[in-house]
Amino acid sequence: MEAALQERQDSIHRTGEAPFAMECNKDSLAGAVSQRACVFCGSRVVLYPIADALHLVHGPIGCAVYTWDIRGALSSGPELHRLSFSTDMQETDVIFGGEKKLYNALVELIDRHAPKAAFVYSTCIVGIIGDDMAAVCRRVSEEKGIPVLPVQSEGFKGNKRAGYAAACNAMRQLVGMGDISGISKYSINILGDFNLAGEIWLIREYFTRMGVEVVANITGDGRVGDIQRAHGAALNVVQCSGSTMDLAKMMKEDYGIPSLRVSYFGIEDMAESLYAVAAFFKDEEMMRRTQELVKEELSLIMPEIMKYRQALAGKRAAIYVGGAFKAFSLVKAFRTIGMQVVMVGSQTGTPEDYEELAAITDPGTIIVDDSNPLELSAFLQEKDVDIFVGGVKERPIAYKLGVAFCDHNHERKEMLAGFSGMLNFAREVYGSVMSPVWKFVPRKSGEEMSHENHERTRNL
Amino acid sequence: MGKILPNYVSTTNACKLCKPLGASLAFRGVEGAVPFLHGSQGCATYMRRYIISHFNEPIDIASSSLGEKNAVYGGGANLKLGLKNVTEKYHPALIGIATTCLTETIGDDVKRLLFEYRREFMQDGGPLLVQVSTPSYSGTHMEGFHAAVRALVEQLTVESEANSTVNILPGFLSAADLRSLKEIVVDCGLTATVLPDFSETLDGPALRDYPLIPKGGTKISDIRAMSGAKATVEFGHTLPDQLSAGSHLEKTYNVDLHRLGMPVGIRETDRFFEMLSGLSGNPMPEKYAMARGRLVDSLVDGHKYIFGKRAIVYGEEDLVIGLTSFLAEIGVQPVLCASGGTSGGFVKAIEKAVEGFGLEIPRIHEGMDFFEIGELAAELKPDFFLGHSKGYTLARGLGIPLIRVGFPIHDRMGGQRLLHIGYHGAQQLFDLIANTMIAVKQDTSEVGYSYM
Numbered sequence: 001m002e003a004a005l006q007e008r009q010d011s012i013h014r015t016g017e018a019p020f021a022m023e024c025n026k027d028s029l030a031g032a033v034s035q036r037a038c039v040f041c042g043s044r045v046v047l048y049p050i051a052d053a054l055h056l057v058h059g060p061i062g063c064a065v066y067t068w069d070i071r072g073a074l075s076s077g078p079e080l081h082r083l084s085f086s087t088d089m090q091e092t093d094v095i096f097g098g099e100k101k102l103y104n105a106l107v108e109l110i111d112r113h114a115p116k117a118a119f120v121y122s123t124c125i126v127g128i129i130g131d132d133m134a135a136v137c138r139r140v141s142e143e144k145g146i147p148v149l150p151v152q153s154e155g156f157k158g159n160k161r162a163g164y165a166a167a168c169n170a171m172r173q174l175v176g177m178g179d180i181s182g183i184s185k186y187s188i189n190i191l192g193d194f195n196l197a198g199e200i201w202l203i204r205e206y207f208t209r210m211g212v213e214v215v216a217n218i219t220g221d222g223r224v225g226d227i228q229r230a231h232g233a234a235l236n237v238v239q240c241s242g243s244t245m246d247l248a249k250m251m252k253e254d255y256g257i258p259s260l261r262v263s264y265f266g267i268e269d270m271a272e273s274l275y276a277v278a279a280f281f282k283d284e285e286m287m288r289r290t291q292e293l294v295k296e297e298l299s300l301i302m303p304e305i306m307k308y309r310q311a312l313a314g315k316r317a318a319i320y321v322g323g324a325f326k327a328f329s330l331v332k333a334f335r336t337i338g339m340q341v342v343m344v345g346s347q348t349g350t351p352e353d354y355e356e357l358a359a360i361t362d363p364g365t366i367i368v369d370d371s372n373p374l375e376l377s378a379f380l381q382e383k384d385v386d387i388f389v390g391g392v393k394e395r396p397i398a399y400k401l402g403v404a405f406c407d408h409n410h411e412r413k414e415m416l417a418g419f420s421g422m423l424n425f426a427r428e429v430y431g432s433v434m435s436p437v438w439k440f441v442p443r444k445s446g447e448e449m450s451h452e453n454h455e456r457t458r459n460l
Numbered sequence: 461m462g463k464i465l466p467n468y469v470s471t472t473n474a475c476k477l478c479k480p481l482g483a484s485l486a487f488r489g490v491e492g493a494v495p496f497l498h499g500s501q502g503c504a505t506y507m508r509r510y511i512i513s514h515f516n517e518p519i520d521i522a523s524s525s526l527g528e529k530n531a532v533y534g535g536g537a538n539l540k541l542g543l544k545n546v547t548e549k550y551h552p553a554l555i556g557i558a559t560t561c562l563t564e565t566i567g568d569d570v571k572r573l574l575f576e577y578r579r580e581f582m583q584d585g586g587p588l589l590v591q592v593s594t595p596s597y598s599g600t601h602m603e604g605f606h607a608a609v610r611a612l613v614e615q616l617t618v619e620s621e622a623n624s625t626v627n628i629l630p631g632f633l634s635a636a637d638l639r640s641l642k643e644i645v646v647d648c649g650l651t652a653t654v655l656p657d658f659s660e661t662l663d664g665p666a667l668r669d670y671p672l673i674p675k676g677g678t679k680i681s682d683i684r685a686m687s688g689a690k691a692t693v694e695f696g697h698t699l700p701d702q703l704s705a706g707s708h709l710e711k712t713y714n715v716d717l718h719r720l721g722m723p724v725g726i727r728e729t730d731r732f733f734e735m736l737s738g739l740s741g742n743p744m745p746e747k748y749a750m751a752r753g754r755l756v757d758s759l760v761d762g763h764k765y766i767f768g769k770r771a772i773v774y775g776e777e778d779l780v781i782g783l784t785s786f787l788a789e790i791g792v793q794p795v796l797c798a799s800g801g802t803s804g805g806f807v808k809a810i811e812k813a814v815e816g817f818g819l820e821i822p823r824i825h826e827g828m829d830f831f832e833i834g835e836l837a838a839e840l841k842p843d844f845f846l847g848h849s850k851g852y853t854l855a856r857g858l859g860i861p862l863i864r865v866g867f868p869i870h871d872r873m874g875g876q877r878l879l880h881i882g883y884h885g886a887q888q889l890f891d892l893i894a895n896t897m898i899a900v901k902q903d904t905s906e907v908g909y910s911y912m
Contacts, residue, residue: 005545025525028501030538031545033520038502060561060596061471062478066506068850082853088471091598094565105470124500124562125597155500156531156562191471373520374549377670392509396518399669442668446909 003378005032011370013354016363022354024369027159033372035320035393036347038155040123041067042163045410046243047151047170048081049073049120050195054115056085058102058133059123063155064088065379071410072196075221086298089125098131100217106140106148116224117147120168127154147224148172152185160322161242161425168246171218171227175251178225180232184213187233191248192240193264195220199417203264206274206418210290212281218244231255235280240323242348264417265297265326265425266333297419301388305337308426313338315386315433320368320376320394321408324349324357328390330408331360336441337426342383345371373397387433402441404432462823463839465832469824472831473850475774476800478596481507482604483558484521485632487590489656490612491677492553494522494546498539498570499560501525507771514868514875515635515662520547520672522555526562527889536573537561547586550672553680554588564595574695588680590615600801602776605632606696606703609655612683613705619713620688626652626739627692627715629705631722631778632867635663635876637885647745647893648736653682655690655705665878687713691739694734695722696778698803711864721809722778723881724889725786758887759790762894765912767791769897772837773865774798774828774847776857777806779880783846783865784822785813786886792893793819793838798828844896859895865889 010023028034040057044067047055049344057064068084075081087105089098102120110118118140122133133150141148152164188207193200198219207214215233216226236248236259248259260280262273271294278290314410317334319327324346331341344357345368357367361440366379377397388398391409398405406428408416416425438444469811484495484507497504504523511519524542526535539557546555557780559570570591578589592611594604600723609629630641638659645652658763660676692715694706699719701707710717723732733744744752769792773780777799784794797810807824814880834854845855849870855862869875879885898912 003549005549007545028523028525029541029545030525031496031505031522031542031549032525032526032690033522033546034501034503035505037505041502041506056470060478061474061476061600062481062503062506062561062596063473065474065477066510068473069853086471086474087469088474089597091595094561094597101469108468109472124560126529128562128565155502156526157528159501175673203475373518373670376670381669384749392512393505396512396516397670399516400518400664402668402669441666447635455743 002306003374005029008032008375009345011368012375013367015358015361015365015367020352020355020358022367022369024349024351024354025159025161028370034370034373035372036160036370039157039159039163039166040121040153040155042160042243043121043151043153043170044163045071045194046167046219049075049219050119050224050227051075051081052078052223054080054085054109054113054118055121056087056106056109056118057121058087058098058126058131059089059121060125061086061088063121063123071194072413073194073220073410074198074203075195076201080113085109094125094129097129098126099136102131102133102136103140106136107144108126110140110144110146115146117149117174119149119151121151123153124155127157133160136328147174147177164243165246168244168250171247172250172254174224174227175230176228176254178228178232180229183215183229183232186211186283186286187213187215188235188237188277189216189218189230189233190214190220191218191236191238191244191259193217193412193417194222197413197415199264199415199421202415202418202420204294207277209293210274210278211283211286211428212277218247231257234255235277235349237277239263241324242323242350261325263325263329265329265421267336267419267422268332269329270417270419270422281296283381301419301423304423305426308430309336309338309435312430315339316383318343318380318383318385318388320345320371320388322347322391324353326408327357330359331357333422333425336422337429339386339429341365342385343368343379345369348425377401387429402437402438402443405436406432463836465835468832471829474800475777475798475833475850476828477510477601479594479599479601479604479607480558480560480596481510482601482606482632483556483592483594483608484519485511485658486605486608486612486656487556487558488519488661489658489677490554490556490683491679492673493677494550494552494555494673496518496522496524496542496546496557497560498524498535498554498557498568499526499562503560510868511662513870516873517662517664517876518671519662520550530648531562531566534566535568536576537569539570539573540581541579543589544581552587553878554590555824556612557589557591558594558604558608559592560594561596564593567714574664588616602632602778602801603703606699606705610703610705610708612655613686613708616680616683617686617713618684620685622690623685623688624651625682625685625689626650627686627689627706627709628652629651629692629694630652630654631695631699632776633722634867634878634880635659636879637881640879640882640884644748645736647747648733649740649742650736653686654678655683655686689715691716691718692721693718693735695720697721697780697781697809698805700803721785723783724779725789725886726752726883727789728782729882729886748883751887755883755887755890758890762890763791764861764902765894765897768793768794769843772796772798772833772840772842772845772847774833774851775846777801777803777809777826779866781806781809781813782880784810786889787815788817788819790890790893795824795842796823796833796836797833798825798833800828802827843900844893846893861900863892863896
């Protein structure tokens with residue numbers, strides 16, 4: 001496509017139009033205006049929801065202030081995670097080193113908030129000036145008697161995925177510290193759900209109804225104490241592409257805990273996830289309870305969903321999200337409401353992820369890695385999309401062009417996971433696609449026909 | 461005197477942003493320009509997200525996306541590749557290159573790199589390249605904003621014939637403010653170069669095609685000719701000389717510089733109109749005389765609802781100074797004026813703004829964060845907060861309203877359409893403040909009366 005730079009062509013694939021191949025999981029191209037953030041961002045999003053930990057960003061003010069209260073990750077108790085702590089490094093700290101300031105800031109904040117642990121995030125310049133963060137963390141940990149964990153998240157040291165790994169490395173040090181007596185043999189950790197809009201509470205309720213004990217939320221509504229006992233669980237149930245898979249692998253290595261990959265988005269994947277957990281425990285009674293749960297939940301949502309399906313049938317969707325794994329579920333969720341996905345992309349997908357997307361999407365679907373406004377806007381226009389699903393940075397692209405939008409990122413305030421989440425999703429899509437405001441945007445009010453009209457005339 | 465705050469080492473919930481964000485906003489206000497950050501990818505993306513959440517508009521900020529090797533061996537190659545790619549796809553007239561803490565710390569010599577780039581890739585022409593040094597470890601987004609404006613003038617303006625335009629350097633205003641400012645100048649019979657002007661580039665209409673570089677912004681040819689203007693009007697009591705584009709124009713081209721406060725409230729707006737009258741030789745247009753008259757009339761109508769109310773005002777220094785001046789005029793007692801900025805001129809300017817109104821001198825703090833504001837807030841017993849969205853949690857905690865002004869407005873629609881300046885802006889602010897206080901009284905009233 002013309003909108004894409006030459007070096008970007010290999011990161012764009014069209015299902016069925018060529019043998020599958022995809023350049024991905026590499027550094028963003030300079031000057032391409034990537035939608036990605038950095039290593040720090042990866043670490044910050046994963047650890048952020050741990051609500052009783054102190055999250056101190058060691059660096060100049062920007063990194064902390066742009067991530068202040070940035071996620072819709074709810075807590076049922078403490079809310080320390082919603083504060084933005086920074087060492088706010090100044091020029092003198094850069095010249096003479098920031099270790100002393102870091103030490104003093106840590107002591108001050110730990111004394112003030114009495115957190116259960118502290119995560120200290122490294123930023124770009126800390127990596128350059130060479131502050132020994134680990135040494136400062138060790139010292140404070142000894143003095144204050146809580147885990148103080150350095151997160152090696154210098155922004156330039158890779159992409160967002162490297163940040164996930166750094167976060168998992170930090171959490172690995174917590175796991176194994178707690179008492180695991182009394183944990184049920186039917187027990188799991190929930191990995192990769194961040195309790196956006198309270199989603200993990202819903203998922204936990206499903207597991208409780210099945211008879212499964214949840215030991216630790218990693219990390220939605222997360223608690224340090226729970227993560228410290230996480231090695232007592234029988235199974236790690238991992239959602240999301242890459243963010244916590246590393247930790248599951250580490251726990252397999254360290255404690256032999258197996259893991260399952262799941263997704264809580266959409267009816268199919270949600271049900272499948274619960275069945276997979278029930279199957280793992282090989283308990284017939286649990287499987288029966290799970291089937292009942294699914295049946296009951298579906299009966300609550302399907303009548304309303306069918307109503308939306310009728311209105312939305314045949315409309316086209318585009319998806320651009322952080323993790324590719326969520327995209328799989330979204331492709332299926334759109335099918336549930338009768339819609340067709342014509343473009344799908346992610347910031348951090350792997351070759352396997354994209355191959356899977358190529359396998360489940362219709363011929364002609366555009367698949368893209370690490371895209372940018374230039375490409376995304378061209379895709380939206382080429383495919384004459386009815387709704388775009390993405391995050392804050394994708395929203396103005398859609399809106400400017402007069403395309404409906406569904407927020408499906410970590411800032412959203414609507415619960416989209418679980419069975420009732422699917423209903424919310426359908427409502428969100430319906431509420432945006434069916435709004436009368438599109439009648440006035442140039443795309444629809446102008447001389448050119450919309451694709452519905454195109455199709456109508458084509459069918460005549 | 462009240463509570464003395466300890467000198468905290470850590471920062472919690474900062475009341476400032478970082479330098480490159482300010483520079484990006486300023487560059488976005490130039491016609492045909494693309495802001496470009498020389499640093500790691502995250503900076504550009506975080507700032508885009510932050511700016512988008514306020515303006516609800518696209519803003520493409522390019523990045524040299526430095527990786528680990530570049531951090532070790534220098535970011536030159538990525539900078540050049542990035543410029544090449546932006547040029548190829550965006551066809552910009554200008555690329556505004558701001559550094560970040562990473563590239564400042566590794567010591568990239570951007571000036572030299574751009575010299576090389578021009579030699580290697582721009583033999584057949586290409587965009588103008590304007591560069592500014594904006595390490596986030598010194599100063600706030602406002603220093604970044606002013607530094608970028610100054611860099612534009614230093615690097616673009618050339619000797620030109622004397623003309624009758626007026627340079628206006630407004631600082632960081634809303635899109636609505638900029639539109640209003642331009643209208644005022646035209647109504648006064650003047651031609652002005654307003655730099656920067658993102659009134660359209662960050663607040664544009666719905667379109668059929670994605671605007672890679674939206675229409676609008678200060679014309680480059682106008683920036684070039686700022687040397688020939690008959691005067692420069694620059695807003696900002698706390699703007700230091702070395703960051704002032706007006707000072708540069710005065711020193712280099714002898715353009716008279718008039719430094720005014722941001723025209724918020726009656727007195728500062730009066731001063732601005734006096735200045736414009738002086739420059740145009742015309743009296744204040746009837747439209748504004750009427751607006752001023754209606755404003756004063758409404759202040760009388762509503763004065764009882766707000767007299768003696770106590771306000772905490774926070775945000776960028778010059779905006780807080782303007783707002784405080786207005787609060788003094790309408791009988792509100794500012795109890796705390798706070799900013800994350802540290803210009804050194806804040807305290808004096810606030811003291812001057814409240815002088816002569818029989819008010820207590822408020823607590824005035826530079827370099828403050830929201831934790832510290834919160835520490836003082838409880839004992840100061842404010843009736844409302846006046847500032848951007850980030851004070852919401854504190855206001856909610858105290859059960860008092862937050863009246864939203866400035867940047868960022870992340871939790872309401874229309875931040876870009878808030879009008880702060882001129883008589884019309886003062887009118888909107890007054891109605892907002894008075895109605896907020898009336899609503900508090902009404903909502904907490906047991907009878908729930910339906911008239912004022």
